[in-house]
Amino acid sequence: MTLDPRLRDEILATVPSLRAFAMSLASNADRADDLVQDTLVRAVANIHRFEVGTNLNAWLFTILRNLFHSEYRKRRREVEDADGSYAARLSVPPEQGARLDFEDFRKALAGIPLDQREALLLVGAEGLSYEEAAQVCGVAVGTIKSRVNRARSRLAQMLSVEQGEEFEPDSATKAALQGALGS
Template sequence: MSEKYSFKRELLTCLPGLRGFAISLIGNHDRADDLVQDTIVKAWSNKTKFEPGTNMKAWLFTILRNEFYSQMRKKGREVQDTDGAFTDSLSTHAAQQGSMDLRDFQKALGQLPDDQREAIVLVGASGLSYEEAAKICDCAVGTIKSRVNRAREKLKEILDVSGHQDYGPDAGASAVTKSPMAL
């Protein structure tokens, strides 16, 4: 009985990472939540196939990735909004600089080829090792490293980032956070 609860507890700790990965693949929070739910249902129904002591996070990410590609194959005939024009017309974005930076980053991430986006999200955002990401993507570790490197370079190019000084808050935000009133 304790194995069941251990499985459930470990599965629950992976949810935030799964959701982040799903959002990076889909770009829509509601559809990403649906994908995570589908992943959890599949994992739960196949919990006897999970080997205790192995990497639950990698196992779940693999299920999510496979489910995502299965859904993509099924949706091959749907109208695609690749440039985001239709989606942008439906929503209003916040005026804060951080929100704009995040939006720019999301758009840039969306411009990456699928294999590079998947690799950089697994390694950079989800905190998986290159080895774990390679196992999830069913490819060599060197391939993952190459994809991550190419993704980083492409993101720097798209976002026009030249160095560390381009990261972090802008001058206005820095002035506010360094103000004694902000503390």
């Protein structure tokens, strides 16, 4: 089967966004890369199911999300360093303030419920509309809005951010974010 070059280019253009979403779900660069690769393989294998003229990004994000949840269900029965003590011994705390802030953010993000986290990432990080995010997650638009609001409130509480404080990262934090999400 030959893939239309325009459709192939559209799919490839989504890879950075897919990877960022996978990274935020999996919190592991290798696993995120595997998720993106599995998503692309599954998308190409099932390209006949894609309806031309519909939202390709939403279709690909849905495939990635479903792959992640399938694996998550399988892994939840496994116990892997539940308290993080082994991983803590292997890592060296970062020395830069921006890196520490980013790690605090990642930990806080990982601490919010998965449904809220994915809604926040789809709307806030990936720039999907509430309607598109609702389509990806298979829920009502109001549910997505509620999840995003709860996620934002919970993050603000966990990071001790006061009402009205600026959320815009400084240049060092932006560089750390780009390096972490782009690696």
